[in-house]
Amino acid sequence: MAPSDDTLRIATWNLFHLQDEGGGPIGFGTVVRRRHRERDGLVHLNRKHLDPAADVLRRIGADLVLLQEVPPRAVPRLGRRLGMHAAWAARTGPFVGPAWLRDAVGDWNPDLVRTHEGNANAVLVGPRLVRVPGSVRRLRLNPWRQVLGAWRAHGTDLRWREMLRWLGEPRVAVAGQVRRPGGPPVTVVSLHLHNARGETERAHEVGRLIEALRNVPGPLIVGGDFNLMPSSPHMARLAELGLVDEHGDRRMNIDRVFTRGVEVVEPARRLEPSVREFAWTGRRGHGRVRVSDHDPVVVTVRLPA
16 A cells, blocks of 8 residues: 555565575686586676665665665665665674775675665655654664773673674664655664674664653664564664554564654554565576665654644
């Protein structure tokens, strides 16, 4: 169902650097010889899938798109293809080498660079919404001083190797405000929490998020890759901000959309993997390619008048 004049469709999607999840382990053949790989009916190609990802988002028809793990230079490209404003983007880690070089090599040989080109969390805003000037904020969820403090306080739970891994991957939430013409501002946050092995990192980053948003007034939308299952007690802490996740989808996983101060018209649902698949035919084979390793999550809400 297409959104009506008084409702907004919101989507969140971890784009996995615009790569695909098919074909099994990456190796010499895909990195050096640029060959495709096939396994379990899915093909892996050593390339970015910008246009197929844009096609998926175009079919979803969202007014707000919260993205994670986006190649930084792809953010404005996606915005142009979708006719949306690439309103905000926050480059996250890892930071190894100059950004221009990582971007260029990531475009040329994604399997070689993998995630080391760096990530961006981004918000794309459709034409039915107005961006509020000067409202954009960045929040570092794992600043190095606090990471070291957590390590000193929880050394038995946070081992040296995990601390270095946490410190080496900056996690940055990006926030800003949008509104309907004549309507009140709505704060929107896109985030990607650390895929930690332990609980210390999770507790710390959720706590940082809560403190940053505690005094934010009015409607609030927080979405992204939480790297936490719905049953996690850390997810329940978001209720301190009045945030709720209304969904009836048993397949809901770590990608979520929390809301406050808006009416949920269509509860959040995780789209089927087939939504992000497309047919591929090459000189040496054919098959189906599945963009990203995450399913988009979509929710429709009605903003206050």
